[in-house]
Amino acid sequence: MDALKLISDSSLKANAPEFEVGDTVKVNVRIKEGEKYRIQAFEGTVIAKKHGGISETFTVRRVAHGCGIERVFPLHSPVVDSVEVIRHGKVRRSKLYYVRNRVGKAAKVKEQIK
Numbered sequence: 001m002d003a004l005k006l007i008s009d010s011s012l013k014a015n016a017p018e019f020e021v022g023d024t025v026k027v028n029v030r031i032k033e034g035e036k037y038r039i040q041a042f043e044g045t046v047i048a049k050k051h052g053g054i055s056e057t058f059t060v061r062r063v064a065h066g067c068g069i070e071r072v073f074p075l076h077s078p079v080v081d082s083v084e085v086i087r088h089g090k091v092r093r094s095k096l097y098y099v100r101n102r103v104g105k106a107a108k109v110k111e112q113i114k
Helices: 002-011 097-101
Strands: 024-033 036-050 057-064 067-074 080-087
Touching: 024 067, 036 067, 036 097
Parallel strands: none
Antiparallel strands: 024 036, 024 080, 036 057, 057 067
């Protein structure tokens, strides 16, 4: 059991970004096309964070051309290049699944003023 813990601790990213549910983030993802890699940005609202440690994931939702798109990203994956926080959201829930049923301005998350 200690060997598994050592392996998982060494695989954790040292500079893991600090963000919470409700924040608007820009996730830069490495995509392989043939032999080359490129960076693709995915910007949206974090609606969920799950698990912990090496298997921690977060779900980002955005609306593009009237269609809701959600992607689940592993936080400590080498595919995730970086995560930038655009704005902090003011929420009172740990999961924002109710946003899926909202349309227009009702789907917005208020900004947290610090």
